[in-house]
Amino acid sequence: MRHSYFDYNATGPVAPVVLRSLAESLSEVYGNASSIHYFGQGARQRVEAARRSVAARLGCDAREIVFTSGGTESDNMALFGVARRAPGCGIVTSAIEHPAVLSTCARLEREGHPVAYLAPGADGVVSADSVAAALRGTGIVSIMHANNETGVMQPIEEIATICRAAEVLLHVDGVQAFGKAGFPAGCDLYSVSGHKMGAPKGVGALYVRKGVALDPILYGGRHERERRAGTENVPGIVALGCAAGIAYDSAGIAALRDRLETGVLARVPACTVNGGQSPRLPNTTNIRFDGIEGEAMTIALDLKGFAVSSGSACSSGAVEPSHVLLAMGLKPEEARSSVRFSLGPGNTVEEVDSLIDAVVECSAHLRRISATFRSEEAVAHA
């Protein structure tokens, strides 16, 4: 069976050009970037070239980029790094953040930092006004650039203006948006992950605006300007630098996403796009199918060869209703009936069209069951 991938927000394949750079640095560049000899210098040059490439993509100075092991570490570094310098300072974040931010905030809460979790509107947007209203003894604000489940973009530049005026640092989780949307002006810290944009898992970066003081969260050698200890993951960093140079075909992917969305909405009754009225990433659509278990649809589609997602997996792999959709005011059963489709550079029109057919077939089957299974039961009991 052919398998098509529509879960690019979870992760994606390594781009072919990135794979070549990765293979080259794995096999040939084995020096430690901190060593002074020829081999070390070779590694150092590649790390710095990658840093310039990521900085160029963001439009910042290369010295403002710290390489990390991925988005989760970047988020941890930003929040712990800032908050622990100011014991007891407040934190303002939103209820739709990724667990990498939410769990870190929960930890900081236990360390004595009051945390405000702002609710988004029904449109999935955390308003700048709500941020302004929540600032009180705040040391750091952390709001994501684009939501991973709905793709809804947050008004970062407006929020940045407010934070700047209040002299509060702003961290932005840019894991989903990096490479797909422009770097928002005015943020102080910005998290980036490699594997969502063509680099492998296990590498990421944190933009730290010049002048922002950050305590490290790992202790060891003096790597990354004493901001992140640990021998540089040279192949990963090289790959991230290479991936940062690949242009993202926003228009092409948005066209496929729109084709999928309109196709499904036209052919499946009683479905809605969560956050559909808001500015969104070009590749994401989150569709609610009334009366259908999203988990069942995800499994049924997988068995037909289409990889999609519903909610986030817990430690066992079972799916829990999305905290993002619940925060947007959906009822638990509405959140459970939602499915996320996230596209990427590998998808084709043919794949999208067969996915639409499969979704139409699955939703009809699922709705038939939820009605008829119960009536069969009733007959059996009678």
Add this chain to the structure above:
Amino acid sequence: MPELLAVAMSGGVDSSVVAALLKKQGFNIAGLTMQLWNQRRMPELQTGETTGRCCSLDDVYDARRVAEHIGVPYYVVNLERQFEESVVEPFVSEYLAGRTPIPCTLCNTFIKFDQFLTLADSVGAGTIATGHYARVSYNEESGRWEMRTAVDFSKDQTYFLWGLTQAQLARTLFPLGEMNKKEVRALAEEFDLPVAKKPESYEICFVPNGDYAAFMDAYLKQKGLAAEASAGAIVHEDGREMGRHAGAHHFTVGQRKGLGIANPEPLYVISTDTKSRKVTVGSGDALMRSTLTARDLNWVSWAGLGAPARVNVRIRNRHLPAPATIYPLPDGRVEARFDEPQRAVTPGQGAVFYSGELVVGGGWIE
């Protein structure tokens, strides 16, 4: 592609063998594990030992490994909400009402053969298979699905399956009903399953170490329903007060251990009354009963009970079915009159009626 069949995989030997066997027989199967309970929810009950308990990460890991080994798609499905509603909450409230509930039957009736069956159907599998030891076949003459005890009577699980409806039986396979445990183990070895040597578990899956009293206290506390003043007296059937207890719901009829009373003769719990908070104890003889009434009947191999009938009645899982006559009561309940008095007829447990190896039906003991 042949029609899809979903195998309920727990990570144990039995369901793993079912999956491997059906795959070998050429069925198009998918493995599904039900995530029913989060063991980390009440950390105070944790002992560090995680295998053999429901939905532990180790069991999911094992099930996933088996699915990979035999080469079938595998998914974990979340039924925690439904499990709490249909199994855990009734379990706790039955105990609080002074009865001794049997969660496995509730789980089979409302989760495995209801929610799970629907879910399997949703993903394209009209039929499911499980590792239960029971036999099911269709009787053309009566037009009913019939259930029989497992060939290996020591493994028979029909005591927990009497709540299944005809619609549920029609869509379920129990491939192990014709096998004994030895054969199943041998198949596990033959298929080289990664769980071939895994020990069996018998306890109530969501109650660590079988300590249901500790479980209930922790659960009630978490729900903000901290067991109110529930301490009371332990009274002998002759009226003497023998001691005190911390909560009548910590006791079950027939219980001998853990009473905390020194007495020359062994004492058993005869009854518990959570309203008066009285636990009555007495000698083993006081536990003997010659009748019982069962409510909420489900008829399996028979369509119903029109007239008194001779059957064997099983009143707990390891109980040897005892000869009795069952009488239909006008309100739909059934009275069973045993030929010989039976020990510890416990309200809240199931009474399952057998005619030979045929499972006739069953109900809840009042």
